[in-house]
Amino acid sequence: MQPLPDPFLSSAEEVLRAACLPPSKSLLPSAAPAGSSPPASSVADPGVPAQDRAVSCLPPGILSGPPTREDPRAYRGWRSDSFSRVTRVVRDIPVAVHLDVDLLFPASYCQLRAASLVHDCLVQLSNPNVAAMKEDVLYHFSLSTSTHDFPAMFGDVKFVCVGGSPSRMNTFIRYVAAELGLAHPGEEYPNICAGTDRYAMYKVGPVLSVSHGMGIPSIAIMLHELIKLLYHARCSNVTIIRIGTSGGIGLEPGSVVITQQAVDACFKPEFEQIVLGKRVVRSTNLDEQLVQELMQCSTNLNEFTTVVGNTMCTLDFYEGQGRLDGALCCYTEKDKQAYLHAAHAAGIRNIEMESSVFAAMCGACGLRAAVVCVTLLDRLQGDQINSPHEVLAEYQQRPQRLVGHFIKKSLGRA
Structure with missing residues (x-):
């Protein structure tokens, strides 16, 4: 996999740091050992909705805590609102990013899977039917x-x-x-x-x-x-x-x-x-x-x-x-x-x-x-x-x- 172009990296680094990501999380491709793979824990679980993965990857304190899952409607509303707020954070990145944030790996694996991460923000519906x-x-x-x-x-x-x-x-x-x-x-x-x-x-x-x-x-x-x-x-x-x-x-x-x-x-x-x-x-x-x-x-x-x-x-x-x-x-x-x-x-x-x-x-x-x-x-x-x-x-x-x-x-x- 080829590293992302430098203009994208610098902009992404700035925007994501503004979102209060821990300083240890860097997007610089040099931090990833050659030939390394992301740990299994960071790979997307197809059974978990992308919005859940995006929201859960952020550090504590950025977003208000969710309602209990016992109230599905309130939880879905919180998740949707939080996902929208997270999406707005990265809107200025020059290369459009679809915020499936589970693709942002820890520092030792911070070289991004560009083919998966860097693609346009497709229009989504709020209706699974x-x-x-x-x-x-x-x-x-x-x-x-x-x-x-x-x-x-x-x-x-x-x-x-x-x-x-x-x-x-x-x-x-x-x-x-x-x-x-x-x-x-x-x-x-x-x-x-x-x-x-x-x-x-x-x-x-x-x-x-x-x-x-x-x-x-x-x-x-x-x-x-x-x-x-x-x-x-x-x-x-x-x-x-x-x-x-x-x-x-x-x-x-x-x-x-x-x-x-x-x-x-x-x-x-x-x-x-x-x-x-x-x-x-x-x-x-x-x-x-x-x-x-x-x-x-x-x-x-x-x-x-x-x-x-x-x-x-x-x-x-x-x-x-x-x-x-x-x-x-x-x-x-x-x-x-x-x-x-x-x-x-x-x-x-x-x-x-x-x-x-x-x-x-x-x-x-x-x-x-x-x-x-x-x-x-x-x-x-x-x-x-x-x-x-x-x-x-x-x-x-x-x-x-x-x-x-x-x-x-x-x-x-x-």
Whole structure:
């Protein structure tokens, strides 16, 4: 086995030491005697889940202790969360690493099995049933694993951008094609989901652009099938970003908000779902590093005001967001202002209707995700959007320009 290239070793050494691995654990290949083999104790036990192996290899004190195994659901949740945290530690390693950490051997055997360790972080599902299915029909995409070659169609996807309307996502894919130098005169970008009118999907190079409709139920259905699509296509190192519009709180119209945390209408950073009659709550945290990368891209562009803040996700556009102009209203202007000011005090800078389930589902499946929305009005000043159409059209391009610049920079084309 050949040693790993030095740039990888130095970066891996730095990142893993930051994760508090004992100093005696070195990644330098010179520490491994020629022709040596790892001890049997370090070889992966196929009967132990990779997440268990990854978490257990870390030294004590890095992660909070697990619940008892007598509570399987709590244990699985702790294991999944811990695995996600460990995965984030090594995200900066130049060569993508799938964190099956049982492949990191003790100091005397620290030469890594490169062929096993150094491979891409494949998209994973949080559902063991899918792997056993002979056919998976993505009904709302009009795609199926028995009729479409997912790896051939989507295997190169690295960036997925989702937004409410099909026309906006078509505009985005055209914009990205031009920005990446992949556009050709007169070229059309066909809707991959033309067999249905539920969602629209477009692709150019490593970028997939998908509409998700309006509200939590619509985007949740789309995300279930999108994440399965990426899984079946064996995509790796995928970044998924929601781009959209929102109502601002204390911001000038046209400001862009990069979501730090999605919260519900009670300002809690969680998404609640009723599953089999029981309340299931998932975290809505988003990738902190991705937030900072996007903010840096906005600074580089220097074209419009961009802030990092919490985003409130509601179940409704009218009463759920405290509007006074719906068909129903059981509160006063004073009540509304008190609520919105309390939201602002809680760090909330905009309101929309998809971010909480987006953050929860992407987080549960280990996907690097972000939400970037432009504000169309300041809700402290009114409820109705009354800016001219051409002004709104320009506002809606701002998240596209920011995310387009991020993709270019990530691909080394900025």
